[in-house]
Amino acid sequence: MLAFIIRRLLLLPVILLGVTLIIFLMIWSLGPDRLISAYVRSPEALRTPDARERIVAKYGLDQPAYVMYWRWLGNVLKGDWGYSHVGREEVSAALIRRIPHTIELAMYAIIPVIFIGIWLGKVSAVRHNKFTDHFLRVFALIGWSLPDFVFGLLLLLLFYGILGWLSPGMLSTTFDLMIRDPASGWRAFTGMTTIDALLNGRLDVFFDAFRHLLMPIMTLAYLWWAYLLRITRSSMLDVLSKDYIRTARAKGVPERLVINRHAKRNALIPVVTVAGHMIVTLLGGVVIIETVFNRTGIGRFLATAVMQLDYWAIIGGALFYSVILVLANLIIDISYALIDPRIRLS
Secondary structure, eight states, rough: OOOHHHHHHHHHHHHHHHHHHHHHHHTTTTTTHHHHHHHSSSSGGOOOHHHHHHHHHHHTTTSOOOHHHHHHHHHTTOOOOETTTTTTHHHHHHHHHHHHHHHHHHHHHHHHHHHHHHHHHHHHHHHSSSSSHHHHHHHHHHHSSSOOOHHHHHHIIIIIIIOOOSSEEEEEEEHHHHHHHHGGGOSSSOHHHHHHHHHHHHHHHHHHHHHHHHHHHHHHHHHHHHHHHHHHHHHHHHTTSHHHHHHHHHTTTTTIIIIIIHHHHHHHEEEEEHHHHHHHHHHHHHHHHHHHHHOOOOHHHHHHHHHHHOOOHHHHHHHHHHHHHHHHHHHHHHHHHHHHHHHHHH
């Protein structure tokens, strides 16, 4: 197992280097004029006659591509990802400030998705072709067929427009002004509002923040419940038809042990892969959800950057998600090997 992990870790720098090379080619393809405008923080910076030459010399834009690549890579490693006109700050600072809000939303959505989705898939497979199975299949089909922004808008219409129970945004106006006021004594420990509220001993802020999270959570959770349910059901049905399951039943092994010890463990092999990619997709999929529910996070920031052609913000977001995807695949490979010994032995 250790040798398997070491092999994967040795491949990691090579893969990340390849990712940075592809992203640099995107930058290089912009051309000198767009690169100069991307490096300029305000239009006034180009009004002086020698401004263009200074920018070219500072960032090496007149150098060969391989020199520009190593200089850019060095800046990336130092945390200099460029300046965002949308965020009006460095791209790295803009991403770091918004990451906690996106992780907070994804975290609350992932937990119920994984546990409830796998459980519902197991129940559907065990009760194959019964009423429960048919009901859950219809439930999954509707969820997987419905676009996330459409389901989010329907939730907004129902819970905000008609019933008035829930609200979009991050916090109610009163609490939002309170945590922004230095005199309130509010301390941002993690940047995640619900967790910071608990650490500050403010249950009222916690419940208000969680109430604003409910609609985005329901949107993400329902759509991914449906997908994970279908994958788990299909995998469980395949495993339940295997000879070793029939042998275990013939030997008188209790059905509960047959399902949970023999069938479920092997059925989780494809589910682990799907769940790993689901986590990355959730982090990326919040682009639309954060926009629909007016939440401040990486997704909404990048959506605005795309609409306003904020090159460095777009490139920074691509780099961030690429690194997350590479690390997630590493974790998936290790988890895959833990579940199925054949993987690590091969």
